[in-house]
Amino acid sequence: MKKRIAIFASGSGTNAEEIFKKFHHHSTIEVALLLSNNPTAYAIKRADNFGIPSKVFDRKTFYETDEIVEFLKTQEVDLIVLAGFMWLVPQNMVKAFPNKIINIHPALLPKYGGKGMYGMHVHEAVKENNETETGITIHYVNEHYDEGQIIFQAKCELSANDSPKDIANKIHKLEHNHYPRIIEELINI
Numbered sequence: 001m002k003k004r005i006a007i008f009a010s011g012s013g014t015n016a017e018e019i020f021k022k023f024h025h026h027s028t029i030e031v032a033l034l035l036s037n038n039p040t041a042y043a044i045k046r047a048d049n050f051g052i053p054s055k056v057f058d059r060k061t062f063y064e065t066d067e068i069v070e071f072l073k074t075q076e077v078d079l080i081v082l083a084g085f086m087w088l089v090p091q092n093m094v095k096a097f098p099n100k101i102i103n104i105h106p107a108l109l110p111k112y113g114g115k116g117m118y119g120m121h122v123h124e125a126v127k128e129n130n131e132t133e134t135g136i137t138i139h140y141v142n143e144h145y146d147e148g149q150i151i152f153q154a155k156c157e158l159s160a161n162d163s164p165k166d167i168a169n170k171i172h173k174l175e176h177n178h179y180p181r182i183i184e185e186l187i188n189i
Helices: 014-023 042-049 059-064 067-074 091-096 119-128 164-187
Strands: 003-008 029-036 054-056 079-082 101-105 133-140 150-157
Touching: 003 014, 003 164, 014 029, 014 042, 014 164, 029 042, 042 054, 059 067, 067 091, 079 164, 101 164, 119 164, 133 164, 150 164
Parallel strands: 003 029, 003 079, 029 054, 079 101
Antiparallel strands: 101 133, 133 150
16 A cells, blocks of 8 residues: 655645655655645645546644544555645644654754745845855644754755846755655654
């Protein structure tokens, strides 16, 4: 029986698509479903393109019920992967899936983490502080933004001429190169 991944995404889903590609014809791992809090997320279309079912939920369902946790249990999910998911994971889900929820952050945590630090906000802060390097952090999820145990980090150098968009492009390359590989390593432990 294949190990099953559930991906949570809120936006365009570029990282989700890289994960779909990695496991599309994998012999032991499959992306079982995509969940989103955003009914217009392009990640849903990307999932459709790979024949991956999706489920959309609202804030009340996510935070005030066990519906999503119970749904994930019925789907026999082995790993939950956040790929551009913008909401804090509720405590009931963290407790139901200990060390089975991971996230990727577009900076070298603990720098540039926490509420509101996502996407271009991170890259703009990195630029504003004249950092000479940045990178990605893959970490376990706990009940606080970006504070779970670090699993993996990768760095890239920055030049003084790099714009926030240039930084974002460098980060996307790191994300796409490393996230699917680390997921495969974790799920096979």
